[in-house]
Amino acid sequence: MLKILDPALATVAPSIRNRLLAELAPDDLARVAPYLESVELEFGLVLHEPNARIQYVYFPTTGAVSMMVVSPDGAVEVGSVGNEGFAGIAALLHADFLPTRALVQAPGQAYRMKVPVFRMLITESDTMQQLFSRYTLAFLNQVAQSVACNRLHSLESRCARWLLMTHDRIDGDQIRLTHESLSYMLGVHRPAVTLAAGVLQKAGFIDYTRGLIKITNRPGLEGAACACYQIMRRGYDDLLQSGQAVAGAATFSSERRAHVPNAADSAPS
Numbered sequence: 001m002l003k004i005l006d007p008a009l010a011t012v013a014p015s016i017r018n019r020l021l022a023e024l025a026p027d028d029l030a031r032v033a034p035y036l037e038s039v040e041l042e043f044g045l046v047l048h049e050p051n052a053r054i055q056y057v058y059f060p061t062t063g064a065v066s067m068m069v070v071s072p073d074g075a076v077e078v079g080s081v082g083n084e085g086f087a088g089i090a091a092l093l094h095a096d097f098l099p100t101r102a103l104v105q106a107p108g109q110a111y112r113m114k115v116p117v118f119r120m121l122i123t124e125s126d127t128m129q130q131l132f133s134r135y136t137l138a139f140l141n142q143v144a145q146s147v148a149c150n151r152l153h154s155l156e157s158r159c160a161r162w163l164l165m166t167h168d169r170i171d172g173d174q175i176r177l178t179h180e181s182l183s184y185m186l187g188v189h190r191p192a193v194t195l196a197a198g199v200l201q202k203a204g205f206i207d208y209t210r211g212l213i214k215i216t217n218r219p220g221l222e223g224a225a226c227a228c229y230q231i232m233r234r235g236y237d238d239l240l241q242s243g244q245a246v247a248g249a250a251t252f253s254s255e256r257r258a259h260v261p262n263a264a265d266s267a268p269s
């Protein structure tokens, strides 16, 4: 069950922590902000199922959403979305459905917006259209890199890469994760994951107990990861170059955010 946060709580952290939203031009941001709703992403929450109509696009501020291909033979992660992007790219591409399940893999928070509103806003702004299109390309590049990674690189290095990408998207050093869910993320059977995680733990890079992985040596983990981690990270950094603007200029006013639910409710649907 998705929990909509109390708008009063949402004002506690006024800075936009979604890098894509933060990259919007001030005019675009002013148009977008009234339609955003702050929601909590609980672990295991499904944002959309395969081939079900997408109702909302989600802009995570913390946490990670996995895009999973689900088949009778099992489920595998084919891409992931954190605070560098948004979930629901079908909405941008004039489609109502995606073949993947969007599953919250690392809990956090997000802004969401109704799909018809999102489409209305991007139709009215070339700069928004361009930004989100560039993100979509970066996401597709991530998926392509993942395919190559799965074929070319060792399970330990892929495991390290996945943990680093998730670490980048959360607050703190602890990732809630069972071996079973990590096996879905990496597309291998659970015993292999146990071995790979064991190697990283023995090296002192992570500590794993009872479904909780703690990153204990980040530089060590970076050394253990394949080059795909840096390639994927650089892909998003190139897209969102102005980190200073992200940290500084883009903020919501408390007043604006206090009106989020009403504005969203009155939007076309």
Ligand SMILES: [Zn+2]
Residues within 6 Å of the ligand: 148, 149, 150, 153, 157, 158, 161, 226, 227, 228, 229
């Ligand atoms: Zn790789």
